[in-house]
Amino acid sequence: MANIKSQKKRIITNEKRRMRNRAIKSELKTATRRVKDAVAAGNGAEAYSAALKACRLMDKAVTKGVIKKNQAANRKSGIMRLANTVATDADRAAYQKPAPKKQEKTGSKKAAAKAERKAALAAASKEKAKRAEKQKKEEAAAIKRKEKAAKEAAEAEAAAAAEAAEEAQEAETADEAGEAAADESAE
Secondary structure, eight states, X not given: OOOSHHHHHHHXXXXXXXXXXXXXXXXXXXXXXXXXHHHHHTOHHHHHHHHHHHHHHHHHHHHHTSSOHHHHHHHHHHHHHHHTTTOOHHHHHHOOOOOOOOOOOOOOHHHHHHHHHHHHHHHHHHHHHHHHHHHHHHHHHHHHHXXXXXXXXXXXXXXXXXXXXXXXXXXXXXXXXXXXXXXHXXX
16 A cells, blocks of 8 residues: 555545446447347337437547547447448438436535525415414404494493483383372372
């Protein structure tokens, strides 16, 4: 094992690159095998689409530095020559390019968490506003009920007072009549 710090780091980075290169080379082998399988099965459309996908993968491998440019060109040429043995013009015309992948937003987890908290806070404030509106409506309805009850109570009280005054007046007139009768009998 190396003793120098930079050499230790170099060993780690080389291992990471080796593993990445191995995965990419395996992917290339799988892509070429798919083309060969489609050709063996005689499926021209599948062979053509698999060949185009393999060519794209090889171009990516060149940009990553896994294989050299001429090596990729030679492999692509061989794959397309093989695919063209079964692919017809109709297969090439029927080929539809796959839809590009939608790139997801880049950013830190912290920013995503902040945006999530902000969205949750906005949702909570909307819910709170709904509850407050509902509470105001209930309070207004309660005030109307209280006013109605108070009005009914006042009307009932006024009716009771009028009735009591009427009874008192009847009793007074009866007393006056009784007194008048008593005065007449006393005379």
